[in-house]
Amino acid sequence: MFSILIAGRLPQVNFQQVSETQFVIPISDVDHVNHLVVFMTGQIPFPDNYGGGGNWPSTEGPSWIYLGKITNAKPSAIFRINKLKDNESKADSASTLFSAFQHQTAVPTDGLLGISVEPLSQLEQQVQPSDVTPTTVASNVEFVSKMLNNFVNYVTSFVQNVPGTSEQIVPLSIVQTWFNNFQRRLSENPNFWKTT
Structure with missing residues (x-):
């Protein structure tokens, strides 16, 4: 039902079913993987009103970090994992999944991608860490x-x-204040600019 594509490698379809609704695939040499393309093969669709949530194991206990979803209407997605591999401990939106697989040690791997088949209403409530979402030119242009x-x-x-001229000036301290305020707001909420 699913396949993944990593640049420079052949597509992989060797997902293992670990429960009725959960699938995993080992990813070798994960240090050289920045993005994963996850797609449906087209052989089996999701049941109506269902989709697949992509997940990456967290280093903090038996939890998984939600990457995004694929559905019958959106049968492929690109997940950026390079920042995630470096910052797994920062992830705050992990869901406890794939408990059956967590006790298996038969698959030697550097990384693991999980797909959980869930109702679309549940997938819509999942939150992606900002380090996972690929940036786009449009979002960069909007931010700037x-x-x-x-x-x-x-x-x-x-x-x-300026007295006696048509010149106008702004004190440098004003520019510095703006910069400090913007940096502070960005560190508190990297997406604050989306609401302003």
């Missing part, structure tokens, strides 16, 4: 545009006229 708009709006509210 909003950041620059914020900067210009803030700085221009502090414009001062």
Whole structure:
């Protein structure tokens, strides 16, 4: 039903079914894997109103980090795991899955991808860590545009006229204050700019 593709490798279809709704596939040499393409083979569709949630094992106990989903309407997805491998301990949206597989040690592997077949309503409630979602040119352009708009709006509210000229200046301390505030807000919530 599922397959994965890693750049420079042949597609892999050797998923192992570990329960009625859970599947895993070992990934060798995971240190050289930045992205995984997960796709349905087209041979078996999901039942109506179901999809597959992609998951990556967390290093913090028997939990898995949600990567995203595939469905009959969206039969493929790209998951970025390079940041995830480096920052697994930061993941805060792991779900406890694949308990049957956790006790098996027969498959030597560097990494493991799990797919859990679940109702779409449950998959919609899952949250991806920001390190997993591939960035896109559109989101980068949106971020830069909003950041620059914020900067210009803030700085221009502090414009001062230079006496005897048509020049206008902004004290450097205002620019530094904007920068410090923006950095603080970004560290508190990397997605704050999406709501402004």
